[in-house]
Amino acid sequence: MRVKRGVKARRRRNRVLKLAKGFRGRRKNCYKRANQAVERSLDFATRDRRVKKRDLRALWIVRINAAARLIGTTYGKLIHGLSRAGVAIDRKIMADLAVRDPKGFQAIAAVAKGAA
Numbered sequence: 001m002r003v004k005r006g007v008k009a010r011r012r013r014n015r016v017l018k019l020a021k022g023f024r025g026r027r028k029n030c031y032k033r034a035n036q037a038v039e040r041s042l043d044f045a046t047r048d049r050r051v052k053k054r055d056l057r058a059l060w061i062v063r064i065n066a067a068a069r070l071i072g073t074t075y076g077k078l079i080h081g082l083s084r085a086g087v088a089i090d091r092k093i094m095a096d097l098a099v100r101d102p103k104g105f106q107a108i109a110a111v112a113k114g115a116a
Contacts, residue, residue, distance in 0.1 A: 060095035067098030071109050081112030 013031045019041075020027060020034035027037040065075035082089065089108065097105045 057091060060091040063095040063098050064091060067102065067105055068109065071106055073109060073113065078109060078112050081115045082108070085111050085115030087111060 016031065016035050016038050017029065019038045020029075022028070023034065023037055026033045028034060061075060064078065068075050068078045087108065094105070094108070097108065
């Protein structure tokens with residue numbers, strides 16, 4: 001007797017087509033093309049979750065360096081002073097302080113200068 005995979009196959013295809021929503025051309029409504037496009041997009045998503053972390057860290061470093069130069073030091077000297085002073089504050093928080101609370105950032109920089 002012939003086996004028809006109607007419900008399960010349709011469910012699998014609809015799951016892929018739902019992920020392809022918003023794609024252009026046949027990539028959004030033709031299963032074979034959509035499946036290729038979805039696999040590729042999921043690969044990019046996996047890769048870019050790691051790249052995002054790198055990009056954000058680079059942004060934080062740029063912001064910290066800009067704020068540090070305004071008060072007469074550099075990023076490297078600031079980080080070195082903080083590590084010698086035993087201040088455990090990460091770059092994300094320091095960048096946020098540099099943008100939103102310059103006086104607080106200057107206080108932290110003063111601690112770093114004292115230790116260096």
